[in-house]
Amino acid sequence: MKKFIxxxxxxxAESLAGFAAAHSDLVRLHLDPNYLRRSQKTQDKVAVISxxxxxHEPLHGGFVGYGMLDAACxxxxxxxxxxxxxxxxxxxxxxxxxxxxxxxxxAGDVMNFQMAAELLPFxxxxxxxxxxxxxxxxxxxxxxxxxxxTVIVERMVGSLAETGADLAACKALGDxxxxxxxxxxxxxxxCTVPAVGRPTFDLGENELEMGVGxxxxxxxxxxxxxxxxxxxxxxxxxxxxxxxxxxxxEVLLLVNGFGGTPLMELYLLYNSAARLLxxxxxxxxRSLVGNYTTSLDMAGASLTVCLLDEELRRHWDAPxxxxxxxxxx
Amino acid sequence: MKTEFILQAVQAVNHAIxxxxxxxxxxxxxxxxxxxxINIKRGSRAIAEMRxxxxxxxxxxxxxxxxxxLLSTVGGASGPLLASFFLALAKTVKERGTATLPxxxxxxxxxxxxxxxxxxxxxxxxxxxxxxxxxxxxxxRLAAEGVEGAALLNELKRVAEAGMLxxxxxxxxxxxxxxxxxxxxxxxxxxAKTCQLVIQTVCDLAxx
Numbered sequence: 001m002k003k004f005i006x007x008x009x010x011x012x013a014e015s016l017a018g019f020a021a022a023h024s025d026l027v028r029l030h031l032d033p034n035y036l037r038r039s040q041k042t043q044d045k046v047a048v049i050s051x052x053x054x055x056h057e058p059l060h061g062g063f064v065g066y067g068m069l070d071a072a073c074x075x076x077x078x079x080x081x082x083x084x085x086x087x088x089x090x091x092x093x094x095x096x097x098x099x100x101x102x103x104x105x106x107a108g109d110v111m112n113f114q115m116a117a118e119l120l121p122f123x124x125x126x127x128x129x130x131x132x133x134x135x136x137x138x139x140x141x142x143x144x145x146x147x148x149x150t151v152i153v154e155r156m157v158g159s160l161a162e163t164g165a166d167l168a169a170c171k172a173l174g175d176x177x178x179x180x181x182x183x184x185x186x187x188x189x190x191c192t193v194p195a196v197g198r199p200t201f202d203l204g205e206n207e208l209e210m211g212v213g214x215x216x217x218x219x220x221x222x223x224x225x226x227x228x229x230x231x232x233x234x235x236x237x238x239x240x241x242x243x244x245x246x247x248x249x250e251v252l253l254l255v256n257g258f259g260g261t262p263l264m265e266l267y268l269l270y271n272s273a274a275r276l277l278x279x280x281x282x283x284x285x286r287s288l289v290g291n292y293t294t295s296l297d298m299a300g301a302s303l304t305v306c307l308l309d310e311e312l313r314r315h316w317d318a319p320x321x322x323x324x325x326x327x328x329x
Numbered sequence: 330m331k332t333e334f335i336l337q338a339v340q341a342v343n344h345a346i347x348x349x350x351x352x353x354x355x356x357x358x359x360x361x362x363x364x365x366x367i368n369i370k371r372g373s374r375a376i377a378e379m380r381x382x383x384x385x386x387x388x389x390x391x392x393x394x395x396x397x398x399l400l401s402t403v404g405g406a407s408g409p410l411l412a413s414f415f416l417a418l419a420k421t422v423k424e425r426g427t428a429t430l431p432x433x434x435x436x437x438x439x440x441x442x443x444x445x446x447x448x449x450x451x452x453x454x455x456x457x458x459x460x461x462x463x464x465x466x467x468x469x470r471l472a473a474e475g476v477e478g479a480a481l482l483n484e485l486k487r488v489a490e491a492g493m494l495x496x497x498x499x500x501x502x503x504x505x506x507x508x509x510x511x512x513x514x515x516x517x518x519x520x521a522k523t524c525q526l527v528i529q530t531v532c533d534l535a536x537x
Contacts, residue, residue: 033401075404076404079364079368079404079405080404080405080406080408081404082400082401082402082403082404082408083400083401083409084400084401107406107448107503107504108404108405108406108408108409111406111408111409111410111447111448112404112408112409114409114447115400115409115412115413115447195364195367
């Protein structure tokens with residue numbers, strides 16, 4: 001294992017400290033329990049809080065700021081945060097309108113957020129993100145996993161929350177975006193969890209893993225490496241099979257890198273996917289390409305399609321000011 | 330059940346877990362993702378270090394504090410499962426006390442029910458519930474029959490061990506081993522092993 005590390009046990013703390021220092025205009029880091037919060041607290045809005053295992057940066061801390069999250073709770077690498085983190089973040093950011101948790105659908109995350117919700121002295125709701133169409137039942141979860149579509153849910157709900165919408169409306173929008181969003185990923189290499197020190201799974205030089213999860217969990221099948229267009233065709237087919245969009249639908253296309261694939265290749269994937277979506281009669285009215293939900297150093301990428309409508313497009317376009325997404329302000 | 334006994338059990342369990350490090354770790358390497366022992370050790374040590382702050386509290390408060398500490402230190406799925414056990418145990422102990430054996434069995438059963446509902450799992454899924462459920466059933470039955478002392482404790486140890494061993498031939502349908510399918514067969518579940526070790530340790534302490 002070759003990584004930038006001083007001591008494995010200090011990796012998370014040193015990375016969080018660097019993140020908070022680099023973005024001190026936007027976020028503040030609270031330690032023990034760990035959470036990242038907006039530097040400025042806004043009154044009279046639903047507090048939108050997410051969190052999950054570390055190793056998926058910029059998810060979730062990179063999306064703390066105006067127009068997205070009020071706070072994010074980072075767990076150990078690929079390990080759910082604990083309820084005391086969510087409780088402390090909620091205590092700090094609750095602003096009279098309740099708390100909305102956005103949670104990726106994994107057993108550990110769901111249970112820890114559930115216990116936090118039960119202990120929370122404020123009205124609260126939870127949106128479970130389950131956009132991964134690769135496997136119905138996988139390693140970590142009963143039901144679909146939550147992957148890169150989480151970014152879109154956080155963006156849309158974050159925008160609505162800024163308008164002063166109530167808790168029920170924010171929850172309803174989050175659920176609606178989740179239902180209209182589907183993702184699938186492919187890995188070219190494994191990732192290496194620093195504390196473990198060796199690759200999570202073995203993938204041959206000429207093999208790829210279709211439908212991989214964001215912790216290196218197995219997907220649909222292992223197969224020989226093929227031209228990108230053929231890989232993209234399979235991903236798009238699985239996604240559209242799930243969403244079943246009508247011809248003429250308007251969509252957002254997200255090409256997300258897992259951390260070890262260059263942007264040059266991600267744009268090639270975008271080119272390939274966009275052609276296929278056009279051929280299906282779909283209009284890509286919004287797009288995002290980059291590393292937004294990573295899996296440490298895994299080479300690979302995921303495609304996410306979100307079915308837009310006028311309301312969702314408006315929330316996507318609304319001003320956002322976070323370390324990892326900024327526009328309109 | 331006295332606070333003093335709970336605190337002795339905490340120390341004994343902490344020692345037992347450390348003494349079985351390589352055995353538990355190797356089980357988790359085979360069918361888990363290798364972090365079970367690290368997480369359990371972190372929780373167990375954190376509780377052992379609470380000795381002084383717990384010494385003067387009533388048993389239900391001690392169990393409640395243990396649950397909250399596990400919740401904030403273990404993480405992953407194990408944290409909420411273990412915490413749910415102790416929080417439900419604490420609640421039942423507070424409500425009906427532990428004067429009789431059926432009271433104790435009822436408190437244990439409440440803890441096991443909480444794990445089942447938190448994890449949405451049941452017997453036969455290759456998890457710690459394959460130890461907890463049979464032990465709870467045996468405890469309830471034996472307590473009702475008036476079996477006590479060494480006869481009770483030895484039988485609970487035997488049931489825990491049989492439950493742990495039963496996971497060897499199961500296909501996992503919950504937890505990280507689930508994706509292995511047939512490949513998990515032939516391996517004991519590390520969570521069931523840890524659970525059996527804890528029950529054995531507490532029974533041994535009560536025997537002496």
